[in-house]
Amino acid sequence: xxxxxxxxxxxxxxxxxxxxxxxxxxxxxxxxxxxxxxxxxxxxxxxxxxxxxxxxxxxxxxxxxxxxxxxxxxxxxxxxxxxxxxxxxxxxxxxxxxxxxxxxxxxxxxxxxxxxxxxxxxxxxxxxxxxxxxxxxxxxxxxxxxxxxxxxxxxxxxxxxxxxxxxxxxxxxxxxxxxxxxx
Amino acid sequence: xxxxxxxxxxxxxxxxxxxxxxxxxxxxxxxxxxxxxxxxxxxxxxxxxxxxxxxxxxxxxxxxxxxxxxxxxxxxxxxxxxxxxxxxxxxxxxxxxxxxxxxxxxxxxxxxxxxxxxxxxxxxxxxxxxxxxxxxxxxxxxxxxxxxxxxxxxxxxxxxxxxxxxxxxxxxxxxxxxxxxxxxxxxxxxxxxxxxxxxxxxxxxxxxxxxxxxxxxxxxxxxxxxxxxxxxxxxxxxxxxxxxxxxxxxxxxxxxxxxxxxxxxxxxxxxxxxxxxxxxxxxxxxxxxxxxxxxxxxxxxxxxxxxxxxxxxxxxxxxxxxxxxxxxxxxxxxxxxxxxxxxxxxxxxxxxxxxxxxxxxxxxxxxxxxxxxxxxxxxxxxxxxxxxxxxxxxxxxxxxx
Ligand SMILES: [Zn+2]
Numbered sequence: 001x002x003x004x005x006x007x008x009x010x011x012x013x014x015x016x017x018x019x020x021x022x023x024x025x026x027x028x029x030x031x032x033x034x035x036x037x038x039x040x041x042x043x044x045x046x047x048x049x050x051x052x053x054x055x056x057x058x059x060x061x062x063x064x065x066x067x068x069x070x071x072x073x074x075x076x077x078x079x080x081x082x083x084x085x086x087x088x089x090x091x092x093x094x095x096x097x098x099x100x101x102x103x104x105x106x107x108x109x110x111x112x113x114x115x116x117x118x119x120x121x122x123x124x125x126x127x128x129x130x131x132x133x134x135x136x137x138x139x140x141x142x143x144x145x146x147x148x149x150x151x152x153x154x155x156x157x158x159x160x161x162x163x164x165x166x167x168x169x170x171x172x173x174x175x176x177x178x179x180x181x182x183x
Numbered sequence: 184x185x186x187x188x189x190x191x192x193x194x195x196x197x198x199x200x201x202x203x204x205x206x207x208x209x210x211x212x213x214x215x216x217x218x219x220x221x222x223x224x225x226x227x228x229x230x231x232x233x234x235x236x237x238x239x240x241x242x243x244x245x246x247x248x249x250x251x252x253x254x255x256x257x258x259x260x261x262x263x264x265x266x267x268x269x270x271x272x273x274x275x276x277x278x279x280x281x282x283x284x285x286x287x288x289x290x291x292x293x294x295x296x297x298x299x300x301x302x303x304x305x306x307x308x309x310x311x312x313x314x315x316x317x318x319x320x321x322x323x324x325x326x327x328x329x330x331x332x333x334x335x336x337x338x339x340x341x342x343x344x345x346x347x348x349x350x351x352x353x354x355x356x357x358x359x360x361x362x363x364x365x366x367x368x369x370x371x372x373x374x375x376x377x378x379x380x381x382x383x384x385x386x387x388x389x390x391x392x393x394x395x396x397x398x399x400x401x402x403x404x405x406x407x408x409x410x411x412x413x414x415x416x417x418x419x420x421x422x423x424x425x426x427x428x429x430x431x432x433x434x435x436x437x438x439x440x441x442x443x444x445x446x447x448x449x450x451x452x453x454x455x456x457x458x459x460x461x462x463x464x465x466x467x468x469x470x471x472x473x474x475x476x477x478x479x480x481x482x483x484x485x486x487x488x489x490x491x492x493x494x495x496x497x498x499x500x501x502x503x504x505x506x507x508x509x510x511x512x513x514x515x516x517x518x519x520x521x522x523x524x525x526x527x528x529x530x531x532x533x534x535x536x537x538x539x540x541x542x543x544x545x546x547x548x549x550x551x552x553x554x555x556x557x558x559x560x561x562x563x564x565x566x567x568x569x570x571x572x573x574x575x576x577x578x579x580x581x582x583x584x
Contacts, residue, residue: 062314064329066321088448090319097443115348116450118340119394120332129331129393131341131450138446140331150355150394155348166324170312175323178330 064166064177065089073110074163074178078137080106087137109135110161111183117155119148128153132180134161144179158183188416189277190430191579192287193222194546196539199407199530200376201297207236207244207408211293212251214410214535218289222412223426226253229412230285233260233275235268235292236534248291257285265569266483267438268292269409269537274438274575276413286418292539293408294532336401336484337393338570341450343486344395346493352504353489355395359386362400362485362527364513369524371514371555376405376530400485402526409538428582431545434468434562435578440571451570453487457494460576464564465496468578472496475518475578476560477547479540481568482525492520495566495576514557522547522555537567541577548581 063070067089069077078087083100087108094101112134119128128143130153144162146152159180166175195217197210205213211234219225234245245259264271269292276288314323327333347353363383369375381389381399389397414422419430441447441456465471472495480495482488489503497518498506506512512520523529523543526536544563546552561581568574 062316062323064323065326066316086443086445096448116341116345118332118337118344118396119391120328120334120337121391121393122334122336123328125328127328127332129337129341131331131345131446136445138449140449142329142331155344166329169314173314175314 060172061174061176064175068178070176074161075110076108076139076161078106078108079103108137108139112139112159114155114157114159117143117153119150119153130180132159141180145181187281189280189433190414190419191411191433191545192414192426192430193218193412194542195221196374196409196535196542197407198374199405199532202406207239207293207295208247208251210406210408211244211248211291214408215248215289215291216252218410218412224287224412226255228287229257229289231258231276231279231288233262233272233288233290235262235272236294237263237265237268238294244293264573265571266481266533267537267567267569267573267575268534270567270575271438271537271573273411273538273541274436277433277436280413280415286415288413289410290538291408291410292535292537294534295406296404296532297406299404334393336396338451339484339487340393340396342453343489345450346490346503350501355387357504357507358395358400358485358489359383361488361507362386365482365521365525365527366399368514368522369528372524372529375524375528376403377528396484396486400527402483402531405530405532407530407532407535409535409542411538411542429549430582431548432580432582433577434580435464435576437463437467437576439574451572453568453572454490454494456572456574457491457566457568460574461495464576464578470562470578474562475564477519477522477544477557477563479521479523479543480566482521482527483531485527491566495564519557522557537575540565540567541579544579548579
């Protein structure tokens with residue numbers, strides 16, 4: 001243990017936590033807000049009850065990725081192969097495991113444990129990239145609410161899904177990102 | 184398949200590093216002509232060429248090379264297969280010879296990367312002023328930093344950390360020690376881009392790129408080329424005693440991709456396809472890991488080297504940390520790994536890498552490895568992996584002649 005563990009700390013500490021809130025894009029580069037646009041339509045989707053109102057409300061929010069489902073209890077949605085149960089986060093033509101072509105939406109557990117991570121210290125600000133095992137489904141994510149230093153992150157650490165605002169675009173639509181925070 | 188053995192008749196690699204005054208064609212030509220000279224044949228005898236260059240995959244480097252060293256009208260296969268590009272070019276040449284289409288094949292890998300930045304999917308550029316979903320995940324912005332990382336040092340850091348989670352025994356210091364070994368080895372290799380020995384302290388206190396990989400624990404972008412001439416058994420028998428003695432047998436040549444595993448589309452699984460390739464290679468060659476005198480494996484990052492001790496079955500499952508701590512993979516250990524200095528010191532000109540590591544093993548088996556020669560080496564393995572993924576494993580044996 002000759003060498004005091006060090007490197008990441010110095011750089012990281014300097015720039016502090018901020019980790020997650022990635023360059024929340026000058027949300028309002030207001031300028032020439034060209035009315036509302038495309039992104040709006042895509043959120044409303046699955047929100048069973050209270051249609052009219054809910055639809056209107058969620059039209060102002062858009063998930064950072066398709067597979068993040070917003071709502072009172074946001075969750076990650078996988079495409080699950082009906083034949084073998086393999087789960088995928090992108091749209092599918094067939095299952096990479098069994099070649100089946102029938103899929104259903106599956107709700108990924110929101111609690112999990114960190115099975116791998118790296119603290120990326122190049123780029124605008126340090127952040128913790130991690131793989132989280134959510135009850136058998138692995139998820140790639142950024143850890144939030146945790147200092148990006150080796151002292152604060154550990155393998156096997158318990159974490160849970162959380163969401164945060166990434167800012168509004170010119171049309172006033174707010175993007176919602178997700179991360180995993182210590183449970 | 185004994186009578187169908189394929190042999191390396193000639194081989195060469197340029198020095199890896201910065202070659203500001205030479206372009207891809209210059210570098211490829213240098214390696215190709217030196218490999219021909221080493222083989223003792225001319226372009227007139229070559230029946231097929233496999234040529235790899237990842238960053239210039241569509242530039243027809245093979246034909247450009249022919250125009251520079253000999254246009255004989257033979258088929259060229261320009262290939263790209265991530266970091267396994269060079270091994271793939273060699274596989275093409277080997278397959279053609281095996282298939283009986285020709286008796287002599289040439290494989291060339293070349294890349295110019297000196298000065299290139301971090302490789303991997305970085306930011307997607309400036310965002311527009313509206314959130315617009317795009318790509319297969321419908322992301323409304325760059326995912327880098329928001330959904331983990333796609334940069335190579337970070338991905339491979341996670342590969343090493345995942346091993347630690349599964350089996351324990353890993354630490355920042357352990358990974359740094361692997362790097363210390365390879366940099367120490369490089370001091371004996373004049374072809375390496377960097378030949379500087381680092382202390383463990385220096386490595387751990389250097390600039391952190393993606394914990395636990397500091398800068399010296401990452402392979403360096405650089406320029407370089409490597410080339411190889413392969414021949415059939417029948418052809419070799421027609422050649423001189425000197426050439427026969429000089430030839431190195433390719434006892435196994437395998438290329439795999441990653442079979443589906445849970446999580447493999449979330450964090451690339453570099454393990455299963457490597458293990459599969461190694462298994463097939465040992466079977467083809469009819470030997471086991473205990474027979475190997477040296478191994479060149481794909482240490483694109485210090486964290487990657489550790490997991491491949493296990494994947495290539497150089498140690499028992501889960502025992503990679505102990506294997507390293509035992510001193511086995513040092514050049515004076517029981518299973519020398521990366522005596523060339525590995526990609527961390529030798530450099531990693533992507534297209535050339537998969538041939539250069541085979542070249543390194545071949546030189547030891549011929550007794551031509553100079554100061555870094557592993558004495559009496561008879562059998563060796565070369566491994567390369569490209570994310571995406573593709574894995575090449577070759578086992579070579581010293582000529583019996
Ligand atoms: Zn399936």
